[in-house]
Amino acid sequence: MKTHYIGENNSILNNFISEIRDVKIQKDSLRFRRNIERIGEILSYELSKSLSYSGVYLETPLGKKKIQLPYNDIVLCSILRAGLPLHQGMLNYFDKAENAFISAYRHHPNKGEDFEIVVEYFASPEIENKTLLLADPMLATGQSLVAVYEAIKKHGTPKELHIVAVIASKEGVEFIEKHFPENTHLWIAAIDDKLNSKGYIVPGLGDAGDLAFGEKL
Template identity: 30%
Template sequence: MASRINPHFQQHAPCFALLQLQNPNTLLPSILPPFSSSSSSFPPSSLTIHKMSCYSPSRRSFVTVNAHMTTEEKPVSQNRMLVYVPPHPLIKHWVSVLRNEQTPCPIFRNAMAELGRLLLYEASRDWLPTVSGEIQSPMGVASVEFIDPREPVAVIPILRAGLALAEHASSILPAMKTYHLGLSRDEETLQPTVYLNKLPDKFPEGSRVFVVDPMLATGGTIVTAIEHVKKRGVTNQQIKVISAVAAPPALQKLSDKFPGLHVYTGIIDPTVNEKGFIIPGLGDAGDRSFGT
């Protein structure tokens, strides 16, 4: 059932628009448009929204093991799926470029890559342990922090369209490995089939895994992808999903199956049509990225 929403939300930089999927009895705050879907339902009352600071020095803690390992405390429950919609104007800009049906293929793919860079930046903000120490600069001794290369970080683009969204991942994550997972969706049943699996037999302990899929529509593809990732020894809390556009049916499935998962998306659209396309969405991300 669709419900009318009275917009009342302020974005404060640096803050996220944070959607927290939880108990269906929780009331929906007023940010999102009415939800409806011809292929599946998504109760609007299963969303709550919060504002949270992206960075807070008062929450930083340090553990010494030969060096200083820096981590961020999680300000929210670990057993709820969270959907982050960063309010950065560049994210809105690139989503708008992607939506335009007149955007040519090369510009579309570049826009997808730029959006992926920004979303990965936001998703990795409080997730990458650092090593602290001192180095000699040309003018004196300086205290420094580097990303700890001993901590395994994996990026898994869902082929084809995920390749474009993850194109600039290496410019954001200085120590990472890329694993490819190819899924195709049957146009009649909307069910996914795995045609390429380059995942490792087992991810190293403590791995951080980014699963990159531009369109979270009906949820079949992303759910199948995460199930394959989890078989390799990672938990929901070790996975973050990066998407350009998300829709309620996919978010509901992810929330039901993977509590503790975090999803970062450029925008949430209200509906999915009978063919499994997000409305208004941006069309077929793979076709538009690669001109096919």
């Protein structure tokens, strides 16, 4: 797997990352969602450089001009519910992409810190031989992404696979490296050092789904 750590170089991305982490600013759900969306736009721009392009002649009012345009058949798949703002940011740039959605959540069978990932819902167009963009804002343990990918594989094999996340733990990155195809690309805005005992990223930002849409039962 090839990791593209976009946040390791200084850019305006740092501003949006700082605001989603800040305990005062992140309480504004509207602003939090918009910042995740903007991060999705930046990551999409960087990802777009790796797509396949071909020359196309365009007719303008004064003549013709050749321009290189991407021709990948893209399917954008987000993990519900936290992935929705990231999905929208990516869709702002890949506006011709087909859309897919999948659910995944942590189930604590013994009401302790141990958990398993449950995948219950998947709605998608055909993904066989297409470019799949798998979006999830928080890459903590990596177990959710692996469970989701195993579920998606039952419906077809994409030609290319790109994972897009906002914040990851080093442990999570190492985990998915072992479970995803070698030619997978990870596009990440920030990488933190560790997980706590509950499997949450530290320092991270908290629960992205709750911050974006409110606390759940």
